[in-house]
Amino acid sequence: MIDLPSDVEAARLLERLGVSSRDRDETLAARPDPQEHPELWRSLERCYRDLTSHLGAALPADGYRALPAFPAEAGPVALHLYVWLYLAVLPRTLRYHAExxxxxxxxxxxxxxxxxxxAEHRSVHGLGGVGGFDQWCPPLKFRGTEYKLGRLEYDRGHGERPDGMTGYVLHLHIPSGTPLSPDSCDESFDLARTFFERHFPEEPVSHFACHSWLLDPQLAEYLSERSNIVRFLRRFTLKPRTSGDADRADGDLLEYLFSKPSRQEPVTESRLAVLPQETSLQRAYVAHLRSGRNWRARTGWMPYRTAR
Ligand SMILES: CC(C)(COP(=O)(O)OP(=O)(O)OC[C@H]1O[C@@H](n2cnc3c(N)ncnc32)[C@H](O)[C@@H]1OP(=O)(O)O)[C@@H](O)C(=O)NCCC(=O)NCCS
Structure with a gap:
């Protein structure tokens, strides 16, 4: 039931998807085959069924689970499996967008x-593919839930609001790239309001919501009030922390600040000692952990209408 594009068509699509020629060639060389890789093929079919059965669906209030990462030693076919999944789903995504x-x-x-x-996968894991990462955002893009509008990305979804009720919120993501200037954020919020009101008018949004290390107010102890990150986090009303350590982000930050694989906690002194200390944020990361504290991923909201 799953129909993979030919190599010629896959190469054309990968180029349109912004994939480098090296990643394109390695993807083509790692084409999954039902006879040669029966287990991976079954997994591909399962993911395809799951993704296409949720085509166009907003995120449910009780959350969403990423497609799980493969261990780096699983080999190139496993590490490229999700790339082939996205190529297989792509015609349906484009049809949905057009509708x-x-x-x-x-x-x-x-x-x-x-x-x-x-490219990030290669820089963090030293290997081609995407499978070394849990797949959070890419499946949401290919099922029509997430959109990139200017600097920021947005998921349509039901979610908790600051009043404790659930309703339509836009979950905001910050891809790496250009600086997070206040102007680029304002421009993106304007684009989002226009876009979602035009294309999803039946989903009346009340808030932008964000869950990120970028909302950790401890960052303001180290970065200037003029820094883009502090100006970004100041826009949000934060959800109070509950007890426990579920929001600990020390490992995640290794990936975002140092391009190191992120699922390795605790971050020990021997690992801190070899991290580059080129930017104020990299220095803050190390000083904070050495002082015995932890970094947190926090949740915050901004009203949809007045957010600027
Ligand atoms: C979000 C992002 C674009 C912000 O960068 P920015 O606009 O330069 O941020 P600021 O102006 O606040 O930077 C303040 C300082 O931190 C440094 N800094 C910011 N992001 C950094 C990063 N990812 N790695 C290392 N240093 C970083 C800046 O270079 C600057 O250092 P300086 O004071 O020595 O000049 C950047 O952190 C990024 O690309 N992150 C990856 C994506 C991400 O983390 N998304 C959220 C996922 S939940």
């Missing part, structure tokens, strides 16, 4: 974030 009246430029801008994800 919603979404212009092709926004479609491709959203989907062509696959190239940077593959």
């Amino acid at each position: 919603r009246g979404i212009d092709p430029r926004t479609s491709w801008e959203t989907l062509s974030t696959l190239g940077p994800v593959m």
